[in-house]
Amino acid sequence: MENVLARIRQRSTFLLCLILILGFGSIVCRLFYLQLIQGEELSDRAVDQQLSDTSVSAKRGSIYDRNGNTLASSASVWKVILAPAYFENDKQRRYVSKELAEILGLREDDVYELASNSNSYYQTVKRRIESDERDKILAFVDKLSDQYERLTNVIVLEEDFKRYYPYNDFAAAVIGFTGSDGQGLSGLEYEYDSYLTGTPGRIITENNGWGTTMPFEYRQKEDAHDGNSLVLTIDETVQHFLEKYLKQGIIDYKVVEGAVAVCVNVKTGEVLGMAVENSFDLNDPYEIADESAAKEVEKLTGKEKEERTNELLSKQWRNKAISDTYYPGSVFKVITASAVLEENAGSLSSTYNCTGSYIPYEGEQPIGCHNTAGHGTQTFAEALCNSCNPAFMQMGQSLGMQKYWEYFQSFGFNSQTGIDLPGEGTGLFFAEPWGPVDLAIGSFGQGVSVTPIEMVTAVSAVANGGDLVKPYLVKQILDDKGNVVKTYEPTVKRQVISKDTADKMAQIMEKNATEGTAKNGYVAGYRIAGKTGTSEKIGNSRKNAKDYIASYCGFAPADDPQIALLVYFDTPTGEAYYGSQVAAPVFAGIMGEICPYLGIETQYTEEELEYVDTVAGNYLSMTLEEAGQKAMQDGFEPFVCGEGSTVVAQVPQAGSKIPRGGRVVLFTTQNSTSETTTVPDMVGMSVEQVNETAAEFSINVSFSGSVEQEGILSYAQSIDPNQRVSPGTVVTVYFGNNDIDDTVM
């Protein structure tokens, strides 16, 4: 009996020890391990599921032109996030997928696939939805949370930003575009990405198992800092004119490989406009802008289509003004001439003989001049105005290869200009050792390749008295409140020629633009200095045809240069392809618009004054007598239509420009305005003939081009012949010289 009871005691004690030591011991060890050793990991994972870390997008900074016009800005859009972890069953998953797909215009299966990642809290369904879709989503979320409480947070909208370019293809190559994450991909958007991006903020909140907030004061917010904005040196108006004239030029001269126009402030290097055509819509950069090419691509399939599309896209995104090199042709003679004057290898009194061709080195083939009859003996200035290749070969020889190469370098042709854009190229010259022909053809700009921006920068150096300045596009960086964060100052890299040489060159170039091969680029009243260039493209794209690049580079006014402009057409395929035929009129057209806009003072010669346009005044509501007097005071010839005594209408309208001495038609009765006249054909006439014809048809004529030139003929008119217009309507008649300037080899 005692044994039995003692055994119970023993076994009870044993059992107690077993439970306490083995049982409790093991759970204590387990808790110790979980809470102290593995605790941090588990805690992290717990926090991970409890905290929701929402990033708050920073608004990307805007891009403004120098006058504050918005060229690029960002606006709110939303990103639709699905948190499939909240789904309780497949029915809910199906339902939400179906509804979402319907609202967002997606395929239901695709959404369902996202919804099937059942332990995920973050599946991006669609990005950049705008407010109408957002409203629909919000309504659906409301409905959903009424139906299934568990699904309150299954759909989340995150604010995001979308980039808008209000002017579509305006300055596309310069501004650039952004990718799907708002990151800059090209142009200034890429170059200044770090400034524009800003710092995204984040909100950390603690959520319960169903995704709603917990009653804890746990909410951390880091504000997003919006990106900085850029103020460009680009002037919207200048850019507009560049693009307008380039577009027209491309049509007129059947240009197939695009065109470039760059306008810089010669003293500071500020780029006032940089137009690159063909362009593309920044709001839709992945669409092929060239319609015929796009149609062609549509016909292709598979890999071929993809490759062709990529090829076309990279071509349309390419900034020709800074990335592509070309043979500057005769424009480069400005550089050669400057170097010769600076090195005293020749002077204004030097003479050069041209017999129509020149053998630069004994035993070599002769290299011809565009004037096969030869220019005869020319002075230094005449050689440039004639754009005489033999003369420049002689200049190059007098300069010597070494000096030529030094100036090539110092004008910055073998290095990047440092403009604040990505993908800048550099010019090239033949590799050493140089042969004598290299120097000979290099002297007149063949065999040297340069980028447009290098060329215009080099010409700016000639214009501004010899300083090579760094071109730049961003003037200021502003913070999100508009305070100036950074201002970019002009940078002078080095002086490449003396002021004296520069002045001489400016005079010669002005002479060239008024009398020489560059006269088609002349604009009355503005002392334009310029040089044309036509170069042959090597490795042309078209079969059985020679491809040319027609360019014109000049500056104004010649006595105190302020702006330089380079216009360059790649492969004009019309009848005209010379720089003087193609680039010069466009140059003149642009200069004629931007010089007045920029407030460059006019300096007319006596002759020019005759053709100067005058602004018509407002003669409405005046008595016939008053109006007539005022019109005469303004320098017009009044012309009355109708029987009334007060002026009810006038042609041209107040503010229109017509040449001094032109007709102002004053209508005194309303029905008299219905009188019309026919526009005559005035192409191919001299200035005098045009004037006579205009008088005959009671229309006004505005002259464009260097009309004071002897023997100059009109080649176009702004209103087509035989159109019916009101009497007094202004028709612009374009005058140009059909002389060719030069070509090479």
Place this chain on the structure above:
Amino acid sequence: MVTNYDLDNFADTNKKADAKGEKKPLMSVPLSRKNRTKKQFRFWSIGEGLDFVFLLAIAGILIIGLIMMFSASYPYAYHRYGNSYYFITRQILFAGIGLAAMFGVSYFDYHHLHFWAPIALGTAWLLMLIVLFLPQGGDPDAPKRWLKIGGFGIQASEVCKFALILFFANWGSIYYKKMHTIKYGVMPALGVLLVTGILLYAEPHYSGIVICLLIVAVMLFLSGLPIKYFIAAGVLVSVIVSLMAVTGKLTYAMSRLDGWGQALEYTTNEMWQTTWQTRNSLYAIGSGGLWGLGFGQSRQKYLYLPEPQNDFVFAIVCEELGLIGALIILALFAFLVYRGIHICKGAKDMFGRLLGVGLMAQIGLQVVLNILVITDWLPNTGISLPFFSYGGSSLIMLLAQMGIVLNISRTANIQKE
């Protein structure tokens, strides 16, 4: 403290009983009916003879348990019932009933339970049988465990656990001399286990089977069953379990075993959902660290850890009170078990010893098993934590059982005087 000073007297009584060939429980009622009644009257003064240390330990654990259960359950209660106090008001009510039952039972001479032992087991079996035919909240696949009476549920297996302890305490105290034989030591146990096992398997309630098995093993061990049978039983159980596993009859249990020990690893979506509760339990425990997030500061109870008021309440305790708090509570439990066993192994008769130690062992086992489950060392099966987990039937049963232990302490102490 407690001495079995009159063992000789009991021995004499039993010798006489043996001589007559009567089945008399060892040491049962040595006094005359008249004397016994007199002594019983002395019990009606509150607290007399009770082991106050043990009572304090129960009170301490119960209060901490209620507070922590409240803290763990209020977000879920609010979410589920729109009332943060849903669980705690009920649990307090259960605790009140339980305490009343405890004091009531503590006056009830446990020797009367001799008579009730077989009846209790029979009742338990009957309840478990009835449960099988009752609808369980409309879901035909839900385990059939609950007996709903007037809004409150009773888990049939809770009754069964107590009935088994009682039955084998009774059995052991009657056949203490024959416990080494197969006929008296092994066969009845196997029979009872078979019936219980079948009923629990039908529910199904596998953790109940495991607990019942352990309880019977403990009771047999205390009753003096030779060690060799335990070894043999261990081998047998392994064979049976493997056989069931092979024949695929363990599907439900296996579905719960699935993902055991890999709650933190992602394998499939389905598995991730299956291990959700265990994983979030581990997150909660780990988040607690040494000192815990502070009382009421659990994050995991906010709908991450499903049903935090039930089996997994201790995970929230660990999160809020840290390792320190958890160890203090475990120490309290250990002390309770120690104190209870210490009281009961000094009971004046074999029945009291077997019954009391069995009841305390059951509490100890449940604590250990529960925490092993929430720490992912055992598969997630549904073993509640005594005094902490929400549940009326379990709490009331538990406190009533503590009443028996108190009664044993009372008897032992009174006899000592």
